[in-house]
Amino acid sequence: MTDETHENLDRLLQSDGVRLGRAQRDRLDWLVEQCGAPIHDFSECRRSGVIILKEPPSGAAAELFYRSLTPGCAVVIPGGENPGFDFLKSKLAEFGTVGPCGADGPHEMWWGGIGWSKFLSTADSSTVRPRIVSCYPRGGNANAAFVLRHSLERFDLTCHIEPVETQLRDRILCFEKAEFMMRMWNKYREPLLFVEAGAVLREAPLLPSFLGCDVALHKWNRWEMSARTLYLGRTKAAEMMLRTWQQLAASYPTIWEGYLLDQAWSLTSSQTPLDTVWLPRSYHALEGDLGAMRATILHDQQTTTLELGPDPGFAGIARAARRAGRTGARDAFMVMTSKAETGTGIAVILRDVSACDAGAVAATVEAVTGAYAANCGGYGRLELSLCAWQDDVGAAREAAAQARYRILEIAPGQRIANDFFAIHRSDEAVMTARHLFP
Structure with a gap:
């Protein structure tokens, strides 16, 4: 970004009264570099650029705004914690969120667009490459690990796949997976991309490292967090979330990993400006999906809705908020x-x-x-x-x-x-x- 562009963006944010923390401003600067300067007039959305929204359009205005966007546009909502933006978010592809930064940046920044095509097409230029890590039950079927390792051979990616001791012969519990991830974090210095054993890599999974985020994961049904594909950048915020997930998993060893991952994300993002990317479906494709042929990571087993935790009301409380990339009322923003x-x-x-x-x-x-x-x-x-x-x-x-x-x-x-x-x-x-x- 040139000094002139940076100064123009400073003036725009100041004139609009937008306050961003350091991590949020870094993400906005990155978006401007990728998509172009901020667009002031929505009639200009036919070209590339970054649109910063302070107030949510509603009804027909939201529909017209959505139709005016191109794949080269990025939409940034500096006050993404406000549920008034949920309707517009539901029409857009959700790219990511950056948590609040205390009094200096007391809002959650949400960013999205009409599709991932622009970023997916440029992700191959990433110079940062993750280490693929995976585990499977010792004494179980090792064929799943072989399938994953074999699919990695065509890509220039390092990996670590190992059997681990498990309480159940055919299944890894959440605390066992979290402990494995913690060992990998301490052992290696690259960003980590956990991929469930049995998955097949169709393309090099470079999108998270290209985006330079703290964590990246997929929400199936747009709200239930999945630990089948989980990226951790080499940042303090990523480590904080991993440790929180491990502690929760150790305290509640029988609870489904998605529920605990959800709670770890909520706790971490409320206390530090966690830069989260919500991975597209191509990073969590399932065999039989209509888009399976365009998958980056193809999982071999269908995802099933298990018990989400000790509170049967959790699903209803969290669903709307998680679909909008924010915490719900019961969780501190x-x-x-x-x-x-x-x-x-x-x-x-x-x-x-x-x-x-x-x-x-x-x-x-x-x-x-x-x-x-x-x-x-x-x-x-x-x-x-x-x-x-x-x-x-x-x-x-x-x-x-x-x-x-x-x-x-x-x-x-x-x-x-x-x-x-x-x-x-x-x-x-x-x-x-x-x-x-x-």
Whole structure:
């Protein structure tokens, strides 16, 4: 990117009041290099460029906007945590998300387009090549590993495929896979691409390394995270997610790996600007798929819906949010910590976000995070949740109560002063004193 283009982008973001963290700005710069300068007039979408959306188009406007896009365009939503953008996202191919960056970049950046063709066609130019890793049950059928290894021979890719001890003879449990991935992370220095044994590589899987992300995975049915194809870049954020997944898997060894991967992603992306790529179907194709002939990675077994975890309501709660590449109401959108010695946490619930314009919601998020950064009020941890409906508020309250957090419920547009948390802490102390000494 030239200095002039960089300066023009700076001015555009500043004039629009868009705040991005370092990781988010790096991704936006990369997109501008690949697709071209930002497009100011949507009538220009017939050519390549980056479109930055602050407010969600609805109804016919969203349809017209979608039809105006070309494969050379990229759509960037700096406030992607807002469910008001979900309708537009459902029409687009979801490329990735970059998690919030604290008070400096207190929003989730979402990016997508009308298809992967542009990036898939240029991915072969990637100079960074991943190490393919895989494992299979020791004592089980080793033919699956042979099939994968044989398909790798035509590509200039290093690999590590090994048998591992398992509790079940014919199946690897989530904690066993996570432990294997942790060993591979410590053993090698290249980015890692886990591919399930039995899969066949039809093309060199270079898209994730070309995109330079922290993690890349596929969501089948657009919301259920799959660990059959999992990329980890050599970054601290990727390591954080891997360790979180391993810890969850060790704590809940019988729970399905997709559920635990989902929770590891949600926890990590709320605490660090995790740069996630949602891999296209060609990286998770199944035998019998209509697009199997164009697959990069072809898996040999159909994916089945297993028990998603201890909470039978999880599927309903998470589905809409995960399809839009964001956390749901029960999961904190963003977590911030302070240097306060107290372990007390506070949960701030921002309600009615679908009933207000995106600008008001974004301004309130920025005010809350800015106030906490300026004066935490003695709270060691802030968890911020965005809720579209009253049911979401109830789920967020229940989650906060289970964590024994103080709970504050606010609305978009509400005035948030820099001493907001200090005042709440003081009011809380007064109420406690009245309770103890009536």
